[in-house]
Amino acid sequence: MAIEVRNITKRFGNFLALDNISLSFQPGELTALLGPSGCGKTTLLRIIAGLERPDAGQVLLDNEDASNRHVRERQVGFVFQHYALFKHMTVFENIAFGLRVKPRAERPSEAQIRSKVTQLLELVQLDWLADRYPPQLSGGQRQRIALARALAVEPKVLLLDEPFGALDAKVRKELRRWLRRLHDELHVTSIFVTHDQEEALEVADRIVLMNKGHIEQVGSPAEVYNQPASPFVYGFLGNVNLFHGRVHEGVLESEGVSFDAPEYRQAQDAKGVGFVRPHDIEIERYMPDIDTDGITVRLKRAHAIGPLAQLDLEREDNGEMLEAVVPNERYAELGLSEGDRLVVRPKRLRIFVDEAV
Incomplete structure (x- = not known):
C-alpha cells in the first residue's frame, strides 16, 4: 500500500508537534522515522494509523483520502515498545486474537485460524512456544510474538513505534537483523519510529530525519550519512x-x-x-x-x-x-x-x- 501525508499540522496546546509535513511512502518500503525525543515522529505515526487526528492536512492510502477513516478501516498493524500482549492468553491465542474478533462474515474458520497462527509462529521462529504465556517469555520473544499478532490480520501497512526500545543492546541487534530479513520476505509497507541512529541506518530502506516538527532530510541510509543536508543531520547521525x-x-x-x-x-x-x-x-x-x-x-x-x-x-x-x-x-x-x-x-x-x- 502506498501512503502519503499532505500538509499535516498538529498541535498539543501551545506545542507545535508537526508543522506542515508532507511525505510519501512507497509500497513495500521499510522507512524509519528518526529523530530526538519530541521531534514529532510518534505523532506522525499515530496520525497515519488513525489514532490521532491532525489539525490540518490529509492522509492518503493508495491515493484515497483516509483522513476520516476509523483506525479499524485502515488495515494497519501495530507493534509498540511494550509488547501489549494479553498475559492471561497463551502465545497461540494472542496471535489468534485479531482473527477471532473479526465480524462474523469475515471471520476465518477455526481450522483456518489454526493454520494461519501456526504459519506465523514458524515465520517468527517460535512455533515451539505456542502453549506458553507471555510472562514466561524473554523480552525479545515477546516482541516477536507481538509482531506475529500484528501480521495475523494481514495488514497492508505495518507501523512500529520504538519496537525494540525496551530491550537490551544485544537482543536489539539480533531483532533488527531479523526484522530486516522478515521484511524482505513479506514486503509489507512498513514505517518504524526510532531515536537509535544505528538501528535506522542498519534496517531501513529510507530514513526520514525529523527535528522540532519539521523534516530535515529524506534519503537512503548512505545518502543521509554521507551527504547530510544540514548541521542537525550531521550532528545527529554519529559523532562529529x-x-x-x-x-x-x-x-x-x-x-x-x-x-x-x-x-x-x-x-x-x-x-x-x-x-x-x-x-x-x-x-x-x-x-x-x-x-x-x-x-x-x-x-x-x-x-x-x-x-x-x-x-x-x-x-x-x-x-x-x-x-x-x-x-x-x-x-x-x-x-x-x-x-x-x-x-x-x-x-x-x-x-x-x-x-x-
Missing part, C-alpha cells in the same frame, strides 16, 4: 568534530587553522562551521624539526579494543577536544602513549554557512 569560525571568499578560518570552502567563494565574513567525522581525521606523530600544516594535539586517552582505536585528543592551541578513530593496526604501528604529541588533519570536511549553525 566541530571547527567554528568565519568563512570568507572560499576559506574557513577557525582558531588559526584554514580550510578550503570552494562552494562558498561568494561568502563575505560569514559565520560557519566545519564538520568532520572521527574516522575522517588522519593522525601522525609530531616531528619538531618538520613544518606541519596540521593541528598539534596531545593524546589524552585511547580506547583500543576491537578493530578500531578511539582517541581523545586535546588541541594545544585552544584546549578543545577532538575525537579520532583509526584502525587498531595503525594505532599499534604508531606505538602511541597517553600524553604524546600528534598532528591531525581532516581528510574530509563539510562546511555549513548559516546564521543558525
Whole structure:
C-alpha cells in the first residue's frame, strides 16, 4: 500500500508537534522515522494509523483520502515498545486474537485460524512456544510474538513505534537483523519510529530525519550519512568534530587553522562551521624539526579494543577536544602513549554557512 501525508499540522496546546509535513511512502518500503525525543515522529505515526487526528492536512492510502477513516478501516498493524500482549492468553491465542474478533462474515474458520497462527509462529521462529504465556517469555520473544499478532490480520501497512526500545543492546541487534530479513520476505509497507541512529541506518530502506516538527532530510541510509543536508543531520547521525569560525571568499578560518570552502567563494565574513567525522581525521606523530600544516594535539586517552582505536585528543592551541578513530593496526604501528604529541588533519570536511549553525 502506498501512503502519503499532505500538509499535516498538529498541535498539543501551545506545542507545535508537526508543522506542515508532507511525505510519501512507497509500497513495500521499510522507512524509519528518526529523530530526538519530541521531534514529532510518534505523532506522525499515530496520525497515519488513525489514532490521532491532525489539525490540518490529509492522509492518503493508495491515493484515497483516509483522513476520516476509523483506525479499524485502515488495515494497519501495530507493534509498540511494550509488547501489549494479553498475559492471561497463551502465545497461540494472542496471535489468534485479531482473527477471532473479526465480524462474523469475515471471520476465518477455526481450522483456518489454526493454520494461519501456526504459519506465523514458524515465520517468527517460535512455533515451539505456542502453549506458553507471555510472562514466561524473554523480552525479545515477546516482541516477536507481538509482531506475529500484528501480521495475523494481514495488514497492508505495518507501523512500529520504538519496537525494540525496551530491550537490551544485544537482543536489539539480533531483532533488527531479523526484522530486516522478515521484511524482505513479506514486503509489507512498513514505517518504524526510532531515536537509535544505528538501528535506522542498519534496517531501513529510507530514513526520514525529523527535528522540532519539521523534516530535515529524506534519503537512503548512505545518502543521509554521507551527504547530510544540514548541521542537525550531521550532528545527529554519529559523532562529529566541530571547527567554528568565519568563512570568507572560499576559506574557513577557525582558531588559526584554514580550510578550503570552494562552494562558498561568494561568502563575505560569514559565520560557519566545519564538520568532520572521527574516522575522517588522519593522525601522525609530531616531528619538531618538520613544518606541519596540521593541528598539534596531545593524546589524552585511547580506547583500543576491537578493530578500531578511539582517541581523545586535546588541541594545544585552544584546549578543545577532538575525537579520532583509526584502525587498531595503525594505532599499534604508531606505538602511541597517553600524553604524546600528534598532528591531525581532516581528510574530509563539510562546511555549513548559516546564521543558525
